[in-house]
Amino acid sequence: MAYKQLRVSRFSMIAFTLASSFSLVHAQGLSNSLNVETSWIGNSFGGANAPSGLYQVHVPDDIDTIYVDSAGNVYTNTTYDEAGETQAVFDPNGNLVAGPSDQGYNENGYAITANDNFIYYVNGGKVFASAAPKAGGSYDLAQSRSGSLVQTDVRGLAATDGTLYVSDNTNGQILIYSINQDGTLASNPASFSLSYPRGLALGSDGSLWIVEANDNSSSGAQVVHYDGSGNNLGDVINFDGSVALTGIAVDTSHMQSPDDLVLISDNGQDQDIKIYDVGNLTGSPTGYNSFGNVGGVYSNTKGQIAALKFKGLTGVGVDGSGNIYVSQNGGRDSVNNLDGNAFGAELEKYSPSGNQQWSRLGLEFVTRAGFDPGDDGQDVYDTWHHFNLNWQNNTPGSEWSYTGFTLDRFEFPSDSRLSAPNYTTWVRRINGNRILFTTGQYAGYLNIYKTNVDGDIATDSSTSYPAQGYYAIYPDANGGIWEAGTAQPSEYIIYTPSTGLDGNGNPTYGSTQSFNRPAPFSGSDGIIRRAQYDAGSDTLYLAGWNSSYPQPGPIGDDGPGQIYTAYPGWLANNGNVSPAWTIISEQDTSNYDWPESFSVAEKPDGTEGYLFLTFSGIHKIQVFSVIDGSAVGTITADPSLVGPSIQTSEGPSSGAIGNVDMPYGIDAFRRSNGEYVILNEEDNQAKNLLFRWVP
Template sequence: MKVSTRLAATLFVLGSLIPLGAAAQSQLTYTTSWIGNSFGFGDGKWMQQDIQAINVAPDGTVFTNSPWDESGSEIAAYKNGDKIAVAGATHGWGAAGGDAIASNQAYVYAAMSIGNQNNGLVGADYPPSGQTWFGITRRSLANIAVGVPFDSGIGNSANATKNSFLRVNAVATGTDAGIRGLAATDTELYASDTYGNQIVVFDANTMRRLRSWNVAAPGRIAIDTDSTIWLMSGFGTGSVSVLHYSSTGAPLAGTLALPAGTVPTDIAISPAGQILVADNGPKQQVLVYDRAASGATRLTGALGTLYGIFHEPKGTPGNWRFNGITGIGFDQAGNFYVAQNGEGPRPLASATVGQGAVLESYRYATRGFNWRLQGLTFVDSAAFDPATPNIVYTGSKRFMMDYAQPPGREGKYAGFTLNRFDFPDDPTFHQPRGVRGEPMVRRINGKPYLYTLDPGAHYLNVYRFDAAHDEVAIPSGLFAQNPLPGDWPVGQPTYGEWMWRDTNGDGHVDASEITGNPSTGSTVGNGFWWVDTPGNVWLATPASGIRETPLQGFDSADNPIYTYASSKTFPMPAPFNRIARIVYIAETDTMYVSGYTSSLPWDATHWKEAGRILVRYDNWSSSSPTPVYTIALPWNASSNPQITPVGVAVAGNYIFVSELYTPKVDVYDARSGQMVGYMTPGAAVGNTTGWVDVYLGISAVRRGNGEYVVLLEDDARAKILMYRWIP
């Protein structure tokens, strides 16, 4: 590895440069908007980030359930393309949603769990130390925020769902004993106790246990028009079948013959008595079975485009182009409903929240489209295509922008860039959270390349595009500051940095394609990656300076080539003793560095922050880079909430700094370092937003008309926050 010959001493201490503080701040004049969600929250609504199960009432109300929604919408209700209710009491204080939901004429029954937050919660409402409860919450159909108690009900003494939780399993914390299927009549409630390998039937009104029968790892349940039961068996095993039982548990003829490769995820009965099975395998369709007079079943068709969203053009969303089917159902008018999360049902013992929720309604008889709701982003930020500000990428989505549209309607979902069928070895699936986020888009020789970070910025993923895969980003390379935990990928070093390049072009990580860093043999940890416009990769190490790994061209598969041997290290620039973020503008050879100094030190409680100061350096790559100014970044660790910076973006003549816990973007003049003003969320998004909770959670661009567009992560309500500002 080559080391720059310039001396750290040439980067003189900035004692003569007075830090520019945040005094005399003023709020700018701008427009607040968003992309990625059907609702902005200005109307008090948001589309949840994940749907694991749905139940459709006769009147077309769709009840949803998932273990986690960042703002507490695990269990919700939707109707006619609108959100009409949030159940609550399934988020925080040990409570979480679940993976099944059902209703009858009086109640909604939903799977959920109650924990004790690492043994921090005690009392009758919570399980004892080291234990978690899994079971069913019963809510009023008229108001799902209100629990309907029963004699054996427990939990939630302090809210409106007191004593409305039925404990089914009490297990050691870390064990997944969740209910994976629910179905109800007005008199009986059927529950799949997947952990206990049984179907349990409860009295729908008293919630007393009536009977049970054994089924291996049962999943989703549907009650047929003749009161018989269809259910999935083998959940989590990789070999799922659909079985037929009487209401008392007697096996019946008519087990559905599933085509090879089918991954059944839900069952529904059409108004005409057909049996429908959602297939989350490669075909991404809903199978339709008819019944003869003899009771025999026969596969007669399928709903949806073959291969769903991955039918050509691959990754293009549209009507009947399904992507990760988690739930299906019908109303009494014959409308068909389908829920998707870009992934499929949550595996056992997994905390995944999917790849973005989509809830759709169609007219079953005519196949006409009714409505669609989307909650597409979580732990994700957004970036502009350098070719045009009219194209925005998130980690796994592409949006087309029309800035003439009203707030919340500028961005149209145009592409899903993650393909789990063609590229199951995508590093995304093996990194923390399994969600591809924090994008940087670069045009190199006119071609787009996508670079993404994991939430902790430990890994930089590289993706290319080609005509054969349309919207799909093809795994191309990977930079790792340290080995990934577990047994993936085979061939990674047991210690130290490493990189991968897909030399054979198959999108699979082969051991022979992995290279360790022979110069350091060390693990960086807590560094920050940046990719400049020409495609050179920069790594800001916390305490060892800044490393540049220049682009060395492209191989025969069109992968960018990087080598450790060509890397060069720039020493820690004064006055820093720890670097948190960098932004390098190659066109002007300008480096922006934020971090900490000996007088403004780093501490581990603020491990993800962007630092206490930001310095601009001109002529960075010369032997004598010039520090131009120092900005004192917003910082008050004693306030409530704390005021600390987390993200830095530079566009045109301005620097945009996002705060972590406070919904605020501070704007500085990039030429002088002077504070210009700030932006906070407007009424269109309810005057609030969630934390910017990742390292690269902000981006900005200057449009041709002089308008600046700033995009920020908003974990709280599954969207990207957008500010539009004309200086």
């Protein structure tokens, strides 16, 4: 009852608030810990409960290559993982059993291999060795890491117990090293010349199958065959320019054929694995078998996720039983650029007959997904991925399923998502049609996409919204666009109303309206950094700085500010509204503990609603009532499920929840049953946090 009374005053007393003082709330000491359910989306693992020897448990945000040993252990490498899990080892059941405890930001993660005793991998342009896993155990790769063994542009590795083969792309040669007992390499390796060497794989007879491909040529790659001493055996598999050859493996199990089988991962338009029988081969094979749906995720219903519908293949491997493993990262605009990163990582295991055994996903990196308001938050989209949430599931991490990949780089090669850094997604319904609005890590622009263009594919709307450079930019529930901030003319708040859709489903817009900045941002010292407008209650929410609460040096220009205000009746009164309340947030720059983003969710009749304020380094969400700005409490993630919130001068600790480091890193939504659900950026372990709260 109190909510209704307060809410009535919010509108009927606007004339009074214009002339009187407003409510000022100092957000210090929100000690009331709210009872929430902690969950997550986008990663197969929550990030906590690492087994002995491991510091973190998550699927990395990218996989550039894999190697699979005969037992079915999968070794992965990538150029970058926010938490430093640039190398990882998964056991035959898909459990993570090894990874480094230190942050290893690579310059080149295109090669990894192993023998019975050691793992060899590229990190930062250098080859290192770590102890190989032992059955049933887990361990830290950093603990046994050697010093640098090879320093060159390495694109492929293959190993026996006594020999390491290295693709030296810089000098156009294959290096052949003898392996010492401690895993180090003997000096003065043998070598043989080969232009543009890439991936390596060993046959059952010890011979080498080598990918030869020029990154700067579109004429196609080839696979050549040499013996272990570097003698050319004359066998060649040729590919035309439509094949983007990204990985190679040899099936020596002889489960499917009495001969060796060469497997090639093709990241071109076929999006499949090409399998060649090379038994008694002289010259070139005459044909191949395809593993996976030809066309990958774009076959049948486009964008629909299903087994054998690959997307962005980066590697392939085979174990001693003939099981096939495929790594993917969604692909990029160029067949030569394998760095998917924000597109996410996928690792799958299939039986020889094509039955999926397991799938491991690490889909989120500097991304914040958004709820679809048109179906009570059941569907969630980030810039590239479509998730479905089953709210009946209560086990943490079980609500989500990965249902769609919305980018088609082949049919729409100019899609702006291939070139622009789109990391934040808002889902809006305009005339019932689902429209995606996205912006980058530092905001400044909006890109607009139509969904379900063909299957689950989205594509650029013809509606153009130019980059203005505003940190405060926001699409409201009706598709109207709000801007404010540091770009000129910074003295204005700018609103561009939505007028619906044109005949092709593109949003249309009316004339821009400008408003003077209100108090407490109205002076020459006032800066607005965030804006959100609730169309149902006609309330504009702003955040920023002024001379009383100036921007501290450690907080960059993308920081939201320390002042948070609400202006009910904004459009009805043409912006001539004083704030109904003002919150002064806490901040501790010495401990990386300052606000980064906020999101507002309200009950449709305006009798209830909350502002959720998420912090940058120390991962927490402070909650305030939008009725009067009063503090409600604090949401923190359950560390036993998703890892602790531990911040250092170098960023989050290994295994910890990552920073919120984007202007709109949180999305809150009120479901029809009164439950508030919140998505929060967590790029350290390649996921989004999901919170469920009933007031």
